[in-house]
Amino acid sequence: MPVSSSTPGPLSLRSLAALLRSLLLVVVLLGCAVAPARADGGALFEQHCAGCHVNGSNIIRRGKTLRMAALERQGLASPEAIATVIQAGIGQMSPYGSVLGDDGVQQVATWVWQQAELGWPKSS
């Protein structure tokens, strides 16, 4: 009597634990797949900007690069000014505010600013 009534208990507990473990695994895997794309300004840059600004250059307007000297010349030498350019566009460049959202704009602006300060180390 005690045996037959207690057997299903541990069994279903075990399968519940297994279910929870696989759920946890799915959540962790999803987190890994989604997080970098959302959190990484560099990845956003690759996706939305590198087509025209590969390694901080400018393939359309040669002088208007994302390098520190060019940013200073245009009065854009701050993360805030870069964020405004991304948000609202400038000259021949379309605005990217609605594509990236506020967080995305900030992330890309911060990343671009860091690259400018470091001299676009990936560009050599």
Ligand code: HEC
């Ligand atoms: C379709 C090509 C294109 C894409 C994509 C693009 N840009 Fe631009 N960008 C330009 C052009 C052209 C200019 C020069 C605009 C002007 O002043 O006439 C420019 C200018 C800039 C400037 C000012 C640079 C300077 O020296 O004056 C910044 C900063 C900038 N872009 C950042 C970005 C970022 C960040 C992204 C991605 C969200 C991006 N751009 C995507 C074409 C592009």
